[in-house]
Amino acid sequence: MDELSNWYVRLSKQRFWGKEWTGDKKAAYETLYTVLVTLSKIAAPYIPFMTESMYRNLVAANVPGAPESVHLCDFPGYDESLIDADLEAQMEEVMAAVQLGRACRSTANIKVRQALSTLYVKGATLSDECAGLIKSELNVEEVKFISDARAFTTYQIKPQMRTLGPRYGKLLGKIGAHLKEVDGNEFVDAFDRGETVKFDIDGATVELSRDDCLISPAQKPGFVAESERDMTVVIDTNLTPELIEKGFVREVISKLQTMRKEAGFDVVDRISVTYATTDTLAPVIAKSADAIADAVLATSITAAPAPASAYAKSWNINGEKAELSVEKNG
Numbered sequence: 134m135d136e137l138s139n140w141y142v143r144l145s146k147q148r149f150w151g152k153e154w155t156g157d158k159k160a161a162y163e164t165l166y167t168v169l170v171t172l173s174k175i176a177a178p179y180i181p182f183m184t185e186s187m188y189r190n191l192v193a194a195n196v197p198g199a200p201e202s203v204h205l206c207d208f209p210g211y212d213e214s215l216i217d218a219d220l221e222a223q224m225e226e227v228m229a230a231v232q233l234g235r236a237c238r239s240t241a242n243i244k245v246r247q248a249l250s251t252l253y254v255k256g257a258t259l260s261d262e263c264a265g266l267i268k269s270e271l272n273v274e275e276v277k278f279i280s281d282a283r284a285f286t287t288y289q290i291k292p293q294m295r296t297l298g299p300r301y302g303k304l305l306g307k308i309g310a311h312l313k314e315v316d317g318n319e320f321v322d323a324f325d326r327g328e329t330v331k332f333d334i335d336g337a338t339v340e341l342s343r344d345d346c347l348i349s350p351a352q353k354p355g356f357v358a359e360s361e362r363d364m365t366v367v368i369d370t371n372l373t374p375e376l377i378e379k380g381f382v383r384e385v386i387s388k389l390q391t392m393r394k395e396a397g398f399d400v401v402d403r404i405s406v407t408y409a410t411t412d413t414l415a416p417v418i419a420k421s422a423d424a425i426a427d428a429v430l431a432t433s434i435t436a437a438p439a440p441a442s443a444y445a446k447s448w449n450i451n452g453e454k455a456e457l458s459v460e461k462n463g
Contacts, residue, residue, distance in 0.1 A: 134172070137165075137168060137172075140228070141164075141165070141168075142165065144266065144269070144270075145161045145165075148160075148161035149161055149162065150400075150401075166191065169187060169191055170188070170191050170192055171209050172184075172187075173187040173188045173191065173203050174188070174203055174206050174207075174208060174209045175208075175209060177203045177204055177206075181204065184203050185202060185203050185204065187203075188202070188203035188206075189201075189202075189203075223259055223260065223263050224263070226257040226259060226263075226364070227259065227263050227266050227267055229257075229361065229364055230252075230254050230257060230267050230364065230366055231266075231267060231270045231271060232361075233359045233360070233361060233364060233365075233366035234252055234267070234270070234271040234273075234359075234366050234368060235271070236359040236366075237357045237358065237359050237366060237367070237368040238271070238357075238368065240357050240359065241357040241368065241370045243368075243370060244380075245271065245272050246272065246380060246383035246384050246387055247272070247372070247376070247377075247379075247380035247383070248272050248273070248274065248376045248379035248380055248383065249271075249272065249273045249274070249368055249369060249370065249372075249376065250273065250274050250275065250369050250371065250373070250376060251273060251274065251275045251276075251277060251368075251369045252267065252268075252271055252273040252275070252276050252277070252366065252367070252368050252369075253276075253277050253278075253279050253282065253285065253366070253367040253368075253369075254267075254276060254277070254278050254279065254364070254365075254366055255278075255279050255280065255281065255282045255364065255365040255366075255367075256362075256363040256364035256365060257278065257364060258278050259278070264276040264278075271368075272383065273368070274376075282358060282365045282367055283318050284353075285352075285353055285356040285358055285367040286318075286350065286351070286352065286353065286356075286358045286365070286367070287316070287317040287318050287350075287351050287352075287353055288317030288318065288320065288321050288348050288349065288350060288351055289317060289348070289349045289350075289351040290312040290313075290315060290317050290320050290346050290347070290348055291309060291312060291346065291347040291349075292305055292308050292309050292312060292345065292346065292347070293344065293345050293346055293347055296344055296345050297341075297345055301334075301337075301339060304334050304335065304337060304339065307334050307335065308334060308339055311332065311334060311339075312346070317348075317351060320346070320348075321348060324342070324343040324346075324348075329341060329342045355369065355370055355371045356368065356369055356370065357370055377451075378417050378420075378421075380451060381414060381417045381418075381450065381451060381453070382417065382418075382421045382424065382425060384450045384451055385408075385414075385417075385418060385425055385450060385455075385457075386425055386428045386429060388446075388448050388450065388455075388457060389406060389425070389428075389429040389431075389457060389459060390428075390429060392444060392446055392457060392458075392459045393429065393459060395444070395446075396444040396459055396461075398459070398461055401430070402430065402461050402462075403430050403431070403432050403461070403462045403463075404429065404430060404431050404432070404459050404460060404461055404462060405431065405432060405433045405435070405443075405459070405460045405462060406425075406426070406429065406431045406433065406434045406435070406457065406458065406459055407434075407435050407436070407437045407438065407439050407440065407443065407457070407458045408434070408435075408436055408437075408455060408456065408457050408458075409436065409437070409438055409439070409455070409456045410450075410453060410454065410455035410456070411453045411454060411455070413453050414450060414453040414455055415436060418434065418436075419436065422434040429459075431459075432462055438456075439456060439457075439458035440458065440460060442460060443458035443459060443460035444458060444459050444460065445457065445458035446458075
């Protein structure tokens with residue numbers, strides 16, 4: 134149920150809301166209907182009353198000749214020929230990449246509504262369609278699949294006082310300073326090969342093994358990485374003016390969607406929008422008015438004071454003050 138509501142339904146909203154009864158829209162509804170009816174039958178022995186209500190709404194009230202109760206139905210079987218193991222495996226990797234990408238954004242303190250340029254994925258190779266889902270979910274311009282994440286990640290190396298103190302004493306401070314400047318990847322690679330690392334400090338040769346070092350993953354400036362099992366995901370956190378602009382647009386859409394709900398509008402109601410804001414945000418809204426209108430089902434987006442009959446609200450949108458209003462058409 135969690136995957137159905139928080140993954141399939143959420144990702145299919147645009148398919149459900151399409152204006153025309155296209156094949157894609159029909160397929161989305163038929164898939165959801167089939168899953169809900171089947172789940173009501175599977176879960177009937179465990180949650181009898183809820184599933185009965187679901188079944189009566191979905192089947193008994195709409196399908197002539199169908200059993201009047203879910204408890205009079207046969208327990209559902211399955212068609213093994215319809216199982217697509219490759220697609221399921223790819224979707225599991227998509228969900229894993231999205232989860233790690235969200236963790237990257239959380240670490241970087243960057244909201245999902247702020248567009249980013251690139252997301253790198255190590256440990257998976259997915260179809261263009263699956264990559265598109267990752268782009269949409271994480272609001273990135275491009276997804277690249279890589280075989281090595283070393284260009285974006287490194288390691289912080291610190292001296293282990295317990296082992297190095299008795300051996301190098303007064304040199305510990307300089308050893309620590311030297312380790313701050315080294316390539317952490319090269320050190321860890323050497324340790325992984327079973328080797329030690331040698332360097333000179335004040336004419337003395339220092340030799341370190343893995344046990345002589347405190348090793349922790351570190352991020353290179355402008356990138357944040359998260360790993361789990363065999364997958365590593367890296368986001369490029371560098372923001373261009375174009376990306377900042379897209380972040381503003383997503384925030385405006387989010388605020389208008391919130392206002393639709395607060396005003397009690399139905400999800401299919403068409404609305405009119407007005408805005409009054411700063412010299413920074415106003416041209417962004419004007420430039421992206423069509424995209425905003427499409428997302429919030431608006432027939433017009435106008436730079437003007439809020440009408441007395443509209444639902445209006447003041448917002449702070451990424452540091453820019455704005456007054457938005459929404460009014461149902463008709």
